[in-house]
Amino acid sequence: MNLAPEVLFARTQAGRTAHLRVGQDGPYRRRPGFGTLIEGMSGFAAMNGFADREPVLPPMYLADSVAGSTVRARR
Numbered sequence: 001m002n003l004a005p006e007v008l009f010a011r012t013q014a015g016r017t018a019h020l021r022v023g024q025d026g027p028y029r030r031r032p033g034f035g036t037l038i039e040g041m042s043g044f045a046a047m048n049g050f051a052d053r054e055p056v057l058p059p060m061y062l063a064d065s066v067a068g069s070t071v072r073a074r075r
Helices: 005-011 035-041 062-073
Strands: none
Touching: 035 062
């Protein structure tokens, strides 16, 4: 699809990338993250669902959307 960061930056001056990480400092700062992992470690999954069942992840890409919104807001 030719979506490499260099290609996107050349096409638009608003091109940005975001990398999900598990915090900026602390013991997990160098570990990469992804949506499901972030949603679980943040406690979001544990706060949803029922007390007598396993945690429930959101039915959408919540962590990715929040990361994208944050990058957009800091423009």
